[in-house]
Amino acid sequence: MADKKKRRRPDSDSDSASQPFKNLLKPDEQILQILESFTSSLSSSSTSKPLTLADLALSTTCREVSDLSLSSVQSVIESLVLQLTHQILSGQGFSFTVPSRSSSNQLYVPELDRIVLKDKSTVRPFSHISSVRKTTITAKILSLVHQLCLKNIHVTKRDLFYTDVKLFQDQIQSDAVLDDVSCMLGCTRSSLNVIAAEKGVVVGRLIFSDNGDMIDCTKMGMGGKAIPPNIDRVGDMQSDALFILLVEKDAAYIRLAEDRFYNRFPCIIVTAKGQPDVATRLFLRKMKMELKLPVLALVDSDPYGLKILSVYGCGSKNMSYDSANLTTPDIKWLGIRPSDLDKYKIPEQCRLPMTEQDIKTGKDLLEEDFVKKNPGWVEELNLMVKTKQKAEIQALSSFGFQYLSEVYLPLKLQQQDWL
Template sequence: MSAQKRAGPSTAAVSRKRVNYTPQDVNEVLAKVAELTKDIKNEPEVALTLSDLALPHAYCEVVDKDANAVMDEIEATMLRMANTIMQGQGFEFNVPSRTKTNQMYVPQLDRIVLKDAMGRRPFSSTQTCRKAAITARILSLVHQLCIKRIHVTKRDLFYTDVKLFEDQSQSDTILDDLSCMLGCTRSSLHVVASEKGVVVGRLTFVEDGDLINCSKMGVGGKAIPPNIDKVADFQSDALFILLVEKDAAFMRLAEDRFYNTYPCIIITAKGQPDVATRLFLRKLRSHLKIPVLALVDSDPYGLKILSVYMKGSMNMSYDSSNLTTPDIKWLGVRPSDLDRFNIPDQCRLPMTDEDVRTGKKMLEEEWIQSNPEWVPELELMIRKKEKAEIQALSSFGFQYLTEEYLPRKLAAGDWC
């Protein structure tokens, strides 16, 4: 296709061709979404778990535990350490391995899980003594938090012993190790991430006794609480949840009050999803039983971000049962949308060699193969070596996303 043809019509021409989705057309636009919502509400309550499957090997999965249960696990661990020290054997931690080779994709559950291979962390080894010391120190700190029944951020935890930890990434990694070792979710350790995700739209909930109305939070939205355990009583008349990759797109949707015209809840983690946003999304989807439609960049990294929400991350595969929302639908921006919506050449970015390698590697992933409609989209992206951000839609006007692109996609049921 020539550059002239692909560049698309002028802004004035686009305006003449637009379908004006006025309020009386809303039911028509949302007809297919309503059908999807009805199907979800009719789904059976019972879902498969790992224990239901006859897998050829064992696995490591965690559950929510209260403060007393976590303290019991820590105390039992330290008693074992004390016994081995008194016997002159020193001490070591046996920690589940979180390497890629110890992870697997389970098609029946449509998510990544952690197998049961273990790693030794002896204090007597020069290679692991520092990690063993950090592990013991964080166990002590978590025990204190459980006694006091308080929560701190990961940053707070790091600053309790900066000289030992040296870098926050090291204390963060040990926290994940401890979740696996103690068999509990990371939130059970009373250590949370700083607020990152935000939500706006047709949703009310109770947070630690306070009623929150997400339609009254302005264009910035309501910060998703880092402690999801204190969130309860979701109420909504939304037909769907719109999961948005970028903060800029979220702000456009919030400022245009997109949720008032098309009843929905809008969520973003402002890029790579954090634990709180993933937990919040799963809890929201489970309680409301409405579809989740995703709006991400048309590039391999947009899909990788989407995969974390859907299948889980390598770092936290041990907690995938609590963090994943497997049935998210990919609404856009899809590679096929670039020509369908006449995205101009100047708004399409050439894929780098690294982009192409990442895309090809993703095509080999089982979770991509399990979504047959995704394969031709990714193949098209790699073949044309073109990518585009959500903001490319602004070439037709700043409100093109809310007034034209999303209504047309929703009306056509154009998701996969």
């Protein structure tokens, strides 16, 4: 039988001395009221339909993909093949027209706050020595995806590679063409039923269906629910949470899951354990869209923390063609922010000096449009680069292991201290 001994309540007399700012905390009811009014203001303002590329009269044409059903993917492939046959029969030869995914074809759209793909394309002819292999690979991937549509199963990118090692030579080649095929067909990569290994977990006030099974994330113990690799089998989301807490790393996630932080402040806690994977990004977006909840991010106070936040928020360049589906708009930077280091008196020995590379990454971020758009972020990032100091979320453990869940986060919520 599992050990279910009650946790002792922290002794407030002995703790307040070593836990700075604990005395500032209001009763939970008052913090909850603050959160409720914030969340309801947000969900009423977001009833207006979110902006899409089509709403903007951009001078450049942009390319976006959308979620297609398996049968639509199948018929798009079949039309494409028919069109290719006509092309060959009419003497024009066999070639694919493939959207370019090079960085010169990328555009940050401030109104949408994400990166999109412009409409440049390249022709990939079969009858040319430089492109005959890539054209063959493209045809093979199209045929494999067509098989997946017929069988209605999901496979990993690794599985695809192994169907013809001699042709692909290297998984990088089949992966790249897979993204090309998504762009060509105008559908998201998840519509192709090709999935990446998932590593994210979710816990807290969320009920959803995974492949037909109903999952109650308040009853997932400390381990939480592994985020499904295939978003198309995820549905029926319900929640009484007031916000989504997006956590960079698992150490902080474990602390919050064990303390059942989501019962004190109704929320959904989600982490990809480091770099955001596609499954977690899709899952976060789906929660945000269906539940209309604010997303608050808890990341390390270093350039990579902000970079991770930006991948969730604005997307990565590699998959910009799919940014509409992969990005979660309006993520708030809760902490650990550079200004928190002094504000919360993080001891000097728990701060780490930034390396040359860190400082360069920080300065590069200052040049990015999605940072510039938010003056508060620019200010914080300037402070980081100036002080040359970084700190992990775990640095809060210097005030006691539960300082994060018992003082820092409640105070942040009470003060609505996010940017």
